[in-house]
Amino acid sequence: MFLKDYISDIFNAVKSLLTGMRRTGYYFTHHKEIITQQYPDTKQILPERFRGEVIMLHDENNEHACTGCTACELACPNATIKIVTKFDVSPEGKKKKALDTFVYHLELCTMCNLCIVACPTDAIKMAQTFEHSVFDRSLLTKKLNKPGSKIRDGVE
Amino acid sequence: MFSLEGVTNFIHTWLNNTFNPTLALLFEFVIVGLSVITLFAVLGLVLVLMERKVSAYMQIRLGPNRVGYKGSLQTVADTLKLAMKEGLTPDGADKFLFNLAPFVVMIVAMLIMAPIPFAKGFQMWDLNIGVLYVSAVSSVSVIGILMAGWASNNKYSLLGAMRSGAQIVSYELSAGLSIISIVVLTGSLQISDIIASQQNGWWIFKGHIPALISFVIFIIAVTAETNRAPFDLAEAESELTAGFHTEYSGMKFALFFLAEYVNIFIVCSIGAILFLGGWMPLHIGHWQGFNHVMDYVPSSIWFMGKVFFLIFVIMWFRWTFPRLRIDQLLNLEWKYLLPISMFNLLLMTLVAIMGWHF
Numbered sequence: 001m002f003l004k005d006y007i008s009d010i011f012n013a014v015k016s017l018l019t020g021m022r023r024t025g026y027y028f029t030h031h032k033e034i035i036t037q038q039y040p041d042t043k044q045i046l047p048e049r050f051r052g053e054v055i056m057l058h059d060e061n062n063e064h065a066c067t068g069c070t071a072c073e074l075a076c077p078n079a080t081i082k083i084v085t086k087f088d089v090s091p092e093g094k095k096k097k098a099l100d101t102f103v104y105h106l107e108l109c110t111m112c113n114l115c116i117v118a119c120p121t122d123a124i125k126m127a128q129t130f131e132h133s134v135f136d137r138s139l140l141t142k143k144l145n146k147p148g149s150k151i152r153d154g155v156e
Numbered sequence: 157m158f159s160l161e162g163v164t165n166f167i168h169t170w171l172n173n174t175f176n177p178t179l180a181l182l183f184e185f186v187i188v189g190l191s192v193i194t195l196f197a198v199l200g201l202v203l204v205l206m207e208r209k210v211s212a213y214m215q216i217r218l219g220p221n222r223v224g225y226k227g228s229l230q231t232v233a234d235t236l237k238l239a240m241k242e243g244l245t246p247d248g249a250d251k252f253l254f255n256l257a258p259f260v261v262m263i264v265a266m267l268i269m270a271p272i273p274f275a276k277g278f279q280m281w282d283l284n285i286g287v288l289y290v291s292a293v294s295s296v297s298v299i300g301i302l303m304a305g306w307a308s309n310n311k312y313s314l315l316g317a318m319r320s321g322a323q324i325v326s327y328e329l330s331a332g333l334s335i336i337s338i339v340v341l342t343g344s345l346q347i348s349d350i351i352a353s354q355q356n357g358w359w360i361f362k363g364h365i366p367a368l369i370s371f372v373i374f375i376i377a378v379t380a381e382t383n384r385a386p387f388d389l390a391e392a393e394s395e396l397t398a399g400f401h402t403e404y405s406g407m408k409f410a411l412f413f414l415a416e417y418v419n420i421f422i423v424c425s426i427g428a429i430l431f432l433g434g435w436m437p438l439h440i441g442h443w444q445g446f447n448h449v450m451d452y453v454p455s456s457i458w459f460m461g462k463v464f465f466l467i468f469v470i471m472w473f474r475w476t477f478p479r480l481r482i483d484q485l486l487n488l489e490w491k492y493l494l495p496i497s498m499f500n501l502l503l504m505t506l507v508a509i510m511g512w513h514f
Contacts, residue, residue, distance in 0.1 A: 010492065010496075017476075017477060020476045020477065021472060021473075021476050023476075024214040024472065024475055024476040025214075025472065027213065027214050027215070027216050028210065028213045028214050028472075031213065033216050034213075034216050034217065034218060035216050035217075036216075036217050036218040038218070038221075
């Protein structure tokens with residue numbers, strides 16, 4: 001009985017090792033499987049949900065969907081986002097809270113995606129960019145809403 | 157037809173005609189020494205590049221591809237970098253032993269080169285106990301490793317060196333037994349005799365299953381003896397940073413690195429000599445035409461082809477198998493390889509006595 005176990009041990013070990021060698025041998029002979037992307041030379045293919053940085057979506061009329069509700073600012077775990085609000089005065093004379101500046105500190109951001117999840121109007125999203133290095137740290141503090149942009153009509 | 161034997165004979169006669177015999181012998185020593193050093197440098201460059209390329213393709217990567225054509229000069233650049241680096245000696249180290257160790261490892265690798273026939277009649281020293289000499293000298297390299305580990309005054313180095321010692325001493329046994337099983341068939345320890353006995357077929361084909369088993373055991377044992385994955389406990393990057401050569405830098409590190417690859421070349425050429433017929437071309441039975449075509453390939457090409465095939469197999473092991481734990485490593489040797497190779501030796505003796513081999 002002992003001898004039978006011993007021999008079956010050896011047999012199974014050899015079999016599993018050969019299975020592994022078949023796999024690596026397959027990769028060695030099939031170069032089309034190579035997943036390396038030669039980054040500066042070729043255009044890199046990023047996954048759809050790659051989280052590069054937070055951007056605000058603007059349409060062709062330079063309008064965004066941010067209501068200035070500060071849900072993202074509250075959701076952010078390390079104070080990356082700072083919302084500055086202002087009061088718009090409508091033609092009827094009614095005051096309405098609106099976004100003035102969306103300050104985004106890229107140097108603090110951990111790309112956790114919580115702000116995107118928290119946003120009730122889908123005004124912000126994660127971009128696919130990743131080449132963030134700059135020579136001056138202050139360049140990492142960004143204003144996400146474009147100058148002169150305003151909230152899209154109908155977004156509450 | 158080109159043959160290295162002709163070149164050596166020409167140099168020998170020319171030197172003997174030009175100088176007196178003593179001086180000619182001295183010149184021959186110098187030439188042989190220089191060729192061995194050149195071979196080492198070339199082997200280091202080629203094998204490291206080969207390893208990096210093989211590992212890359214096996215891991216679905218590209219490997220070095222920037223320096224030279226498709227990265228072919230990468231190892232030259234690496235060597236230049238190493239040559240320019242400072243060779244630090246740690247403060248608490250045993251200075252003499254620390255600086256001696258890489259040379260011990262290197263000299264051992266050089267000594268084993270002596271009985272290896274690189275082509276027909278192209279051999280430095282055809283001594284009558286060639287195989288015994290190789291297995292005896294190769295075990296001296298463990299002293300170099302232990303020396304390096306002890307002299308570094310570093311826990312990791314010492315651990316790596318002790319592991320390496322346990323490993324090499326254990327695996328020497330099964331490597332020796334599988335060598336003996338071929339010696340049983342040939343009845344001679346002389347390497348030229350062993351090769352000559354494979355004139356009509358290599359031992360791996362002629363010796364039936366026992367030869368195949370001892371070939372597999374030999375490959376496993378020499379992988380362990382050269383401290384390569386899956387038996388690279390002595391270096392074990394993830395556990396011991398770099399094992400016995402943690403504290404080495406610059407050219408002293410390069411010597412260890414080079415010795416590792418030269419050792420792979422040496423054990424693979426021993427494997428090729430014993431099991432795959434050394435420089436003997438592939439002959440199949442009575443196919444006269446096929447055999448004649450095979451004879452036209454120079455013997456040096458046959459030898460190098462076989463050696464590089466074995467090196468590729470060992471690299472294939474390295475990039476496929478996970479590293480063994482120290483107790484698993486010793487279990488494998490003492491509970492599996494050693495009993496199997498002893499039983500295999502008995503079987504081989506029976507085959508040799510009954511004349512069952514071809």
